[in-house]
Amino acid sequence: MDADTLKSxxxxxxxxxxxxxxxxxxxxAHMMGRHGRHRPHAEDKADVRDPVCGMTVQQDAxxxxxxxQGRTYYFCSRGCRDKFEASPDKYAxxxxxxxxxx
Numbered sequence: 001m002d003a004d005t006l007k008s009x010x011x012x013x014x015x016x017x018x019x020x021x022x023x024x025x026x027x028x029a030h031m032m033g034r035h036g037r038h039r040p041h042a043e044d045k046a047d048v049r050d051p052v053c054g055m056t057v058q059q060d061a062x063x064x065x066x067x068x069q070g071r072t073y074y075f076c077s078r079g080c081r082d083k084f085e086a087s088p089d090k091y092a093x094x095x096x097x098x099x100x101x102x
Contacts, residue, residue: 051075052081052083052084053076053080055080057075057076063077063078064080066084066085068084068088073091
């Protein structure tokens with residue numbers, strides 16, 4: 001195998017790897033239905049209140065989350081989540097918002 005053939009083969013492999021990465025993780029993932037976090041669903045766009053401190057949290061990008069009795073609660077920080085997990089019944093009663101799991 002001469003140098004030009006090897007260079008062509010490596011160029012082809014590099015373009016193939018780039019194509020694979022773009023289809024798997026980039027714009028091609030949207031076309032194939034695997035959009036992951038790139039495009040939030042309509043129900044994920046709502047703002048919710050942190051049950052510990054009352055701060056407004058974007059449900060599609062919380063700093064932390066916890067599940068208690070089948071309901072997901074969203075938090076502004078890990079500290080609030082840790083307080084919630086220490087005594088969830090205390091805070092769960094005051095927080096009607098959260099995403100219900102089916």
